[in-house]
Amino acid sequence: MKFSNILSCNLERVVKPNLAVLQGCGLGDCDVAKLCISAPRLLTNNPKRVQAIVACAQNIGVPRGSRMFRHALRAVASLREEEVAARVEYLRNTFRWTDAEVGMAVSKFPPVLNKSKESLQRRSEFLISEAGLEPVHIAQRSVILGHSLEGRLRPRYYAVKFLKENGLLKRDSSYYTVFKESDMTFKKKFIHPHKEAALHLEEDYDAACNGEVPTNFRFT
Template identity: 40%
Template sequence: MGARLPSERSDGKIFGRVPSAAFSLTLTYRPRRRPSAVAMLCLQNCLLPQLHAASPLPSPISPHVYRLLSTSTSASAFPVPFSFEDYLIASCGLALAQEEISRTCSISASNSDAIIALLSDAGLSCADVTAVVSADPLLLRAKVDNIAPHLLALRNRVGLSAPQIARFLLVASRPLRKGDVVARLEFFISFYGSFEQVLVAASRNQSLLKASLERLIEPNIALLRQWGVPDIAQLCSNSPWVLTFNPERVKEFLLRAKEIGVPPTSRMFKHTVSVVSGMFKEKQASKLEFIKRTLGCSESEASIAVCKMPGILGISDEILLHKIEFLVNEAAMAEFFVF
């Protein structure tokens, strides 16, 4: 049976029939809202392949309807009601939290169109745009005038390719819409040695690209160098939050690691700093006391064990006790040789 053009009923609904292998399309006409490029893209990707596959005919729908779906994204092209939340769930598989839903309700179709066009102009593919919006839906709420120069600088100043820009936005779109991240990105590429390493560190600590270079990042790096810590870039890649702490707090971490008995010049010092920076001083003292009590060793012997394996400070008491009991009772290992 041939396709029949959609017709408008008096109750304001558009309805039509396509071949039996396709499906019926029922849309509600709301002239006060405009479709966005995102919604039209969703329609194009979802409807056209199914309509083509439904019939052996060259075009199972009229040229007029095909033109609306495949070419035009203007305001008057196809008055489809646009629900930003519904699109994210249906197209990107993104379920928003209640507080995010209330914030995305204020996103306008016109601003979404502008942001999508901006990302496309930067060279991002359709799949890249969908991935970036899925990672940060509120990007469509950002001001185009604020983001446009930053995106341009990523390409022209930093020299990132379109795929690299897409990967960067997946990690750092939030810092990007909060301000200029180009200067920080350039600094960290030089510090870590490559763009790839910056992405690794930024994925572990998104504050990295928002923190002040002058007040936090540079003073902390200078402090680590002053202490003679080796492999600073590796330490700050594994534990990038060290760079965004207040310098006084970083100094405390260094002192606590040294008090355990690990020399700053030792290759294990960076691992010790990484562990102690993730726990309070009281928790560290409690863990050392637990090791002493469980093994029946002195404080110096417990410190030696931690110097050899700083990671044991981050293991829970239950798991650590289970491991020690296995080594002593099952493996018949003397307590002194457990670590």
């Protein structure tokens, strides 16, 4: 079981020291609880290993006490230092980032370190080659790499591209804005206002979200 190791750990020599380390990072009880549900090893590992994990989280550019530090700890908890370095290097090459840009991307969205190489490669090809986003733009808004490519990024890109090409958008919204909205808000802003002008827009968009991306969104 996921938490069985906790029951066999020494409370005084392992659990309490690890808890003190996490609290010393500025994590409250609620944060520690959430973190240890997904990464229980942060309570059960040798305290020296937990301290090394904390140092690794800081080394990827996320300061203690920041909102993202819990996510950084979770991202590196199961990785060795050399694995983290290799994944950072892969990100740099895949998204054509500079050292500063890859550091920015990882610090803003640490879970990107846990994405598979195939997943990252496909997102890079779509965002840079198809959607035309600049690498620095992606680095500054790296949270979009956590969104589903087929279920969110690609369908929304096609829908908004259709609206732009047909002069239906009154203002030019950035793709970051388009990608970050909840599904309900996206439809309210970009789909529902154009139901009369583009009768099949919602139908085509829903089909795209289900993996059936049409060659062209239709007017009639």
